[in-house]
Amino acid sequence: MSELTLTELTTILRECAGEDENAGLRGGDVLDTTFTDLGYDSLAMLETAARIQILYGVVLADDVVVEAGTPRELLSLVNESLAEGP
Template identity: 65%
Template sequence: MTTLELPVLRDILRECAGEDDAAGLQGDILDVPFSDLGYDSLALLETASVIQRRFGARLADDAVTRAETPRALLDLTNETLAGTS
């Protein structure tokens, strides 16, 4: 079963929403809130749309905007993928 892991999420964030020069995406960011990483809700919707296209996971917009950390977004994606596989 395909799962989304942090390194790929990091690449997707960089590619579609850019990287905040101050906060950056290096290191252990799993539990760092997206807001501290410099991402707003629109950046998350953009990220979710790339995840959906690449992994075929259907993520509800309101579930995405409730995911406040990379770990929460990974969990949401991987649970969705598990449910649909």
């Protein structure tokens, strides 16, 4: 896959955190909303990183994932890694 989209990221986040589809990421511009404000803790973010690694082959250090404060930041990290290639 060449790029992780916001739609794909929200699907991964929901699956990893067991989020109700009517909460947090539903609708609106969430790119710059902090994961904390969206209701995601560090454990959910680490689960998300593990799923991204499985699906996209992108390995992100745990501290980098936890420091990514918003969906925009996480998307940038993943997509930069994908652009660099293996």
